[in-house]
Amino acid sequence: MDWNLRCVLLGTILMYVHVVQAKVDKSPPTIAVVGAGIGGASLAYYLRKLFGNDVSIDMYEPHHVGGRLATVKVGAAEFTSGGAVLHARNRYMAKFAEELGLKHKKTFPGTTRSALYNGQEFVFTTESASRLLNFAKLLWRYGLDYVRLNKLIERTMTDFENIYSLQDAGNAYSSVEELLHAMGGAKFVNMTQMSTKEGLEEEGFSTRFIDELAMAAIRKIYGQTVDVPFFPGATSLVGTQPGLWTVDGGNKRVPMELINTAKVKLIPGVVHKVTLKNSKDQPKFLLQYRLKDPNDNQMLTEQKEYDIVIVATPLHEGKSNITFTDFPTPLPQIRGRFHRTVETIVQGKLNAEYFGVSDPKDAPTNIMTVNANIPFNSIAIQTPVSIPNDYSPVGPESEDAVWKVASQRPLADSEIRQLFTVVKDRQVVDWLAYPHYTIPGHLGTFVLHNGLYYVNGIEWAASAMEMSVIGGRNVALLSYNWWYGLDAKVDPGKSTKTEL
CATH class of the missing domain: 3.50.50.60 (FAD/NAD(P)-binding domain)
Incomplete structure (x- = not known):
């Protein structure tokens, strides 16, 4: 031997x-x-x-x-408040769901149209029915940046997944820095010391991509900007990928x-x-x-x-x-310190004209913002945490649609009336949700x-x-x-x- x-x-x-x-x-x-x-x-x-x-x-x-995984009742149903979605490669959460007998919530492919809003107009929109058309539109606006993003996320996730085998072997780390170093070497530690903007620039991404798609992702997830460290910024960008899921009945x-x-x-x-x-x-x-x-x-x-x-x-x-x-x-x-986040859950009809859309049926159902001066971070239509068998999704033109509006402060009644022509119910969750990254x-x-x-x-x-x-x-x-x-x-x- x-x-x-x-x-x-x-x-x-x-x-x-x-x-x-x-x-x-x-x-x-x-x-x-x-x-x-x-x-x-x-x-x-x-x-x-x-x-x-x-x-x-x-x-x-x-x-x-x-804790910060919660639900709130609006109308006759419950909706997610706090941590909303999980990535397909979140191995622990997926394993928990399987072991505990929890199902993935039903999704409705083709019902979501996303848009990036700069305070005056949509600078980019997707088409809900065609992934191929959406990919072509992304290439048209952002060139090869979207392909580069997929490669960046794949490299990052591959290194990230080292933690699973390390912990399976019984290894533990006394500090966050030691844990990050074990996962991805100096790279992950360095990603906490530079801004997302700097990190993406080093990776060769264009100013348009950083100011629009990256900014929108970070504002939606953390309510902050591309000035946050690159590591949480990359985490936000992972949330732009397909395959996201949530637990039936609420996370x-x-x-x-x-x-x-x-x-x-x-x-x-x-x-x-x-x-x-x-x-x-x-x-x-x-x-x-x-x-x-x-x-x-x-x-x-x-x-x-x-x-x-x-x-x-x-x-x-x-x-x-x-x-x-x-x-x-x-x-x-x-x-x-922690960053204030306010979620206003509204049952009502979106004011499509506010966003420059003449027909409410054509309004996006997931609106993300690319301008830090806009009073809200994102607006997105929601489905209940539990989907009844006879449930059919409602569109943005419906008065029964339920929307989540994320902002950094409580929105005034006048601001809500600008965003919605009809408000049938409204609940507000005001909390310190995430770290304020510097x-x-x-x-x-x-x-x-x-x-x-x-x-x-x-x-x-x-x-x-x-x-x-x-x-x-x-x-x-x-x-x-x-x-x-x-x-x-x-x-x-x-x-x-x-x-x-």
Whole structure:
């Protein structure tokens, strides 16, 4: 037998013996998870897979399971609010849907017409019935940029998919930078330090493509411009590709079913303090939380001790008020702020004349904007999260059509009346939905302290459902590797880099 192969086999056997012995000598930990969004739910799922049936997992969520994956009722049906679509190559979300028995929502090919609006006119429109004609129109306006885009996305996705095999092997990464470096080398890290505009220019894309198609994609997904870092910008452009899907009944069903599968104890409390009890041999954490007394509706303060605490909700101003006390040194700084996004869900008739269209039947059903001065980011017709068997899609000329209008601020009644000639119902969701991306980008850590972890740092690379799941699994692996002393599985082949 080859000597190198013998060494590999011996190393594998020794590692296996080490893990078995560690599990014999050490009982499973008690774990607290703060937050029940897709990051927290996937984290809990992987914690259960790693630690087994005996581990105790408490999950704290004062609002609703799903976090930024939600629905809102308009008229007689429910519609998606928040994370809306998934890419065909989002392997984790696709696997969850399959394992949990969740179906893809029914689609209606040929009913969507997209358009790019500059505030005065449509600079580009698609034809709903013909993919070949749409491709020809894209080539006519953007030349080979659209072909170049497909190649860029394919290269990016190929490198991105490295994370799946790395995590399957049990590897974990202490920081977002280390995780990105493992996925795509210095390329992905560098993509967080240059703007999308700069990155696309380096790739040879034209000014027209950047100012129109790239701008529209980023405004629709993140409500920002081509000045965002190239990594989230590329994530937005992935959303322009065919094959997007959503879960029947709403994407929020994924975190709901993951939490059920993980068999967590769900506590409707607001966590406000985490205290380190000792830091010599094995740290313990005292978690304090508030919840309503069901008898007199007053807030009660409770506390509970844990071996591991994992924060799966953003630790940013306006998003969380958790304080961390009695740690020997300051915890890593959580930098940045979140970007305000307002979704106005309107049941009514679009004002086609506002967009220069004489016949409402000819109005686009997916309008994206290419000008940051336009008061809305996008307007798109919606279908219910659950499609009845007798459902048939309605067109833009119908008073029963339901539209989602995305903006950076609440729209005034006068602005809504400009956009719609008839408003039968309206619901407004106003939230801090995504990070406000800046250049240079800053990449945070997953490790706040031994035994104390943070999932949402991954959003500062890009905020997306699949990214949150990757962050959740990474932190589950960090927790497991730390608890059982598997140091070689953390930051394997650690990169040489400068501090961001």
